[in-house]
Amino acid sequence: MSLMKFEHRWVEAVYDGMFPAKADVRIPLGARDADMVGLFEDARGAVPARVALGLRIAVWLVALSPLFTIGKLVTIGGLAGADRERVLLALLSSPLYFVRQLTMLLKAFGALFFLSAPGVREAIVQAPKKALVKLGMKKESNHERSVA
Amino acid sequence: MSDQSPSGVQKKSFPDEALPEGSVVEGRQLTADVDETFDYVVVGTGAAGAVAAYTLQNAGFSVAMVEEGAWVKTRDFTDDVFGSFKRMLRDAGTQAIEGRSFIPLLQGRCVGGSTLVNSAIAWRMPEDVVDDWTDRFGLGSVMAKSEITAHFDALEEDLNVRSVDDAVMGHNNDGFLEASKSLGIESHKMRRYDKGCVGSGRCLQGCPSAAKQGMSVSYVPWALAKGARIFTSCKVVRVMMEGPRAVGILAQTTTRTPHAVRVRARLGVLVAASAIQTPGILRRSGVRAKALGQHFQAHPGIGLGGVMERPVTMDFGATQGAESIHYRKTDRIKFETISMPPELLAARMPGAGAALMHRLAEYPNVAVWGVQVRAEARGTVGTGWGGRDKVNLTLTENDVRNARKGLVLLAKLMFEQGAKEVWPGVHGLPTVMTSPDDIKKIEEASLDPRAYSFIATHLFGTARMGVDPNENVVGLDFAVHGTDGLYVVDSSVFPTNLGVNPQHTIMMLSRLAATRIAQGRRAQRVA
Numbered sequence: 001m002s003l004m005k006f007e008h009r010w011v012e013a014v015y016d017g018m019f020p021a022k023a024d025v026r027i028p029l030g031a032r033d034a035d036m037v038g039l040f041e042d043a044r045g046a047v048p049a050r051v052a053l054g055l056r057i058a059v060w061l062v063a064l065s066p067l068f069t070i071g072k073l074v075t076i077g078g079l080a081g082a083d084r085e086r087v088l089l090a091l092l093s094s095p096l097y098f099v100r101q102l103t104m105l106l107k108a109f110g111a112l113f114f115l116s117a118p119g120v121r122e123a124i125v126q127a128p129k130k131a132l133v134k135l136g137m138k139k140e141s142n143h144e145r146s147v148a
Numbered sequence: 149m150s151d152q153s154p155s156g157v158q159k160k161s162f163p164d165e166a167l168p169e170g171s172v173v174e175g176r177q178l179t180a181d182v183d184e185t186f187d188y189v190v191v192g193t194g195a196a197g198a199v200a201a202y203t204l205q206n207a208g209f210s211v212a213m214v215e216e217g218a219w220v221k222t223r224d225f226t227d228d229v230f231g232s233f234k235r236m237l238r239d240a241g242t243q244a245i246e247g248r249s250f251i252p253l254l255q256g257r258c259v260g261g262s263t264l265v266n267s268a269i270a271w272r273m274p275e276d277v278v279d280d281w282t283d284r285f286g287l288g289s290v291m292a293k294s295e296i297t298a299h300f301d302a303l304e305e306d307l308n309v310r311s312v313d314d315a316v317m318g319h320n321n322d323g324f325l326e327a328s329k330s331l332g333i334e335s336h337k338m339r340r341y342d343k344g345c346v347g348s349g350r351c352l353q354g355c356p357s358a359a360k361q362g363m364s365v366s367y368v369p370w371a372l373a374k375g376a377r378i379f380t381s382c383k384v385v386r387v388m389m390e391g392p393r394a395v396g397i398l399a400q401t402t403t404r405t406p407h408a409v410r411v412r413a414r415l416g417v418l419v420a421a422s423a424i425q426t427p428g429i430l431r432r433s434g435v436r437a438k439a440l441g442q443h444f445q446a447h448p449g450i451g452l453g454g455v456m457e458r459p460v461t462m463d464f465g466a467t468q469g470a471e472s473i474h475y476r477k478t479d480r481i482k483f484e485t486i487s488m489p490p491e492l493l494a495a496r497m498p499g500a501g502a503a504l505m506h507r508l509a510e511y512p513n514v515a516v517w518g519v520q521v522r523a524e525a526r527g528t529v530g531t532g533w534g535g536r537d538k539v540n541l542t543l544t545e546n547d548v549r550n551a552r553k554g555l556v557l558l559a560k561l562m563f564e565q566g567a568k569e570v571w572p573g574v575h576g577l578p579t580v581m582t583s584p585d586d587i588k589k590i591e592e593a594s595l596d597p598r599a600y601s602f603i604a605t606h607l608f609g610t611a612r613m614g615v616d617p618n619e620n621v622v623g624l625d626f627a628v629h630g631t632d633g634l635y636v637v638d639s640s641v642f643p644t645n646l647g648v649n650p651q652h653t654i655m656m657l658s659r660l661a662a663t664r665i666a667q668g669r670r671a672q673r674v675a
Contacts, residue, residue, distance in 0.1 A: 125463045
């Protein structure tokens with residue numbers, strides 16, 4: 001079953017906190033530039049039902065956790081970027097195993113989605129590839145030639 | 149003539165193309181039930197199944213292979229990690245071992261099985277394991293060293309086993325060798341099934357140049373070329389039995405409206421569906437051995453990441469190219485390099501938000517080395533909710549202690565190699581360590597397995613081999629005790645784990661089993 005609209009907004013907020021744009025000049029893109037909700041729903045459809053349920057529970061857990069992690073009575077969507085990051089860091093280092101695991105599950109899937117967005121992977125790995133081409137250690141692709 | 153694809157790889161014909169007409173029956177395209185007969189049916193096309201099928205077909209028998217997954221062709225491989233996982237891994241890579249902690253479990257589910265998504269590491273079975281199986285489990289008649297050696301020799305010739313070429317080592321692998329040499333830890337380049345690796349760093353997503361000799365570009369097409377057939381996207385429901393005799397398999401296509409696929413076997417059925425799926429197939433076929441699904445073992449592993457002063461560029465070079473068994477006998481651990489794509493590495497990077505983005509931007513300088521534990525723990529594989537395979541294993545304190553020692557040593561190696569920061573990835577410790585002085589904190593880390601992020605890939609023992617039917621599932625002739633013509637030829641039969649990568653031993657035992665089955669049948673014919 002697809003997530004509700006408010007859950008979609010939570011997904012966006014969680015991943016915006018996890019992968020914010022312009023946090024590093026070398027990666028100008030952030031989760032907002034990727035279709036994280038679409039990819040999230042696609043993934044939920046591709047995994048077994050209990051993993052899909054786990055992903056949904058994880059979204060609820062993170063969305064409703066600001067009160068317990070940073071003492072603010074709002075959902076993750078109501079927080080600014082820095083506070084979202086604080087919430088996520090608190091959950092990832094929680095003393096409760098299932099809390100850590102569910103947050104890690106979201107992070108792992110988020111990384112798969114975010115890095116698959118156009119331009120993101122290239123921003124991270126293209127520079128060394130070019131260096132290797134120059135050294136003759138890697139073939140230059142047609143795409144890379146045309147971009148150059 | 150230069151004809152290049154967008155990835156820069158010159159277009160050429162791959163071994164998984166131009167297969168004999170009619171040799172592949174794709175279950176998803178069937179419009180009616182199927183009923184066919186062969187001499188032997190082989191369930192599974194991974195390291196064990198593909199080798200067994202080829203060996204039997206080559207010996208003059210007619211063979212059908214039945215594979216639950218689809219055939220993902222070399223030309224269709226992409227570097228999109230999740231897309232690859234969806235197409236090639238069971239449950240899109242979300243399977244997990246349950247116990248005190250969850251351990252992700254990666255298994256291929258496609259033609260070629262896990263050989264499509266592993267790093268093609270070839271390790272001959274260690275002599276101490278041969279001796280152990282002979283002495284403790286009475287497998288001396290299976291473990292004749294001269295016979296084992298002959299099978300390994302043949303496999304290595306077929307699959308071109310060789311050390312990683314210097315040109316494609318890459319800095320992640322070279323760095324490990326340099327660091328271990330500095331600290332006096334014996335290490336070396338890996339030997340792999342390799343016919344021209346170009347260092348694309350994409351072993352985990354499927355080799356785009358078919359240099360990696362996975363089963364879908366080697367033994368499966370070779371078996372088809374000799375007349376075998378393969379039924380893909382067909383999940384085996386059960387082995388059809390007539391009394392104690394295996395007479396074929398009943399499968400269903402993996403489509404919304406499944407068709408029945410009956411593949412009858414005149415002479416026998418060989419199950420090679422992995423240590424996780426084989427017990428379920430045998431159970432559904434009426435096998436009631438007490439040891440079925442018991443004695444499950446694995447090699448859980450953990451990766452250690454670090455940011456180096458110099459570029460590492462893990463996207464170039466052999467995905468896994470260097471290793472060490474220096475501590476295998478003393479501490480049951482083995483070190484391996486593993487170049488991870490950023491999609492997978494990001495989950496292991498410390499932090500979230502801005503800190504995570506800064507680390508992602510450092511990807512070109514990140515190295516990842518791992519420790520694999522020859523775990524003492526034994527678990528079970530049973531049937532869970534909805535008929536799914538349920539895998540249970542809790543690591544012992546000793547297993548975790550060994551893993552922790554491995555992390556300590558890897559952290560030392562990383563700093564030796566000039567790491568600016570190291571990520572231990574252990575709950576309760578700082579997420580980032582910036583000085584060798586911090587390493588003592590790892591030495592004092594918790595021994596609770598929930599504090600660590602293990603992953604499991606090597607799986608053994610759930611239909612183990614042995615003389616006594618009360619304690620084992622399979623006899624020394626690879627036949628399930630109390631049955632006729634029902635064989636198991638995958639790592640389910642291993643009485644213990646190995647402490648080295650098992651694909652080579654799996655293929656060796658499968659080849660040995662199929663050779664003996666063929667010889668036995670020929671002898672019967674002559675008689």
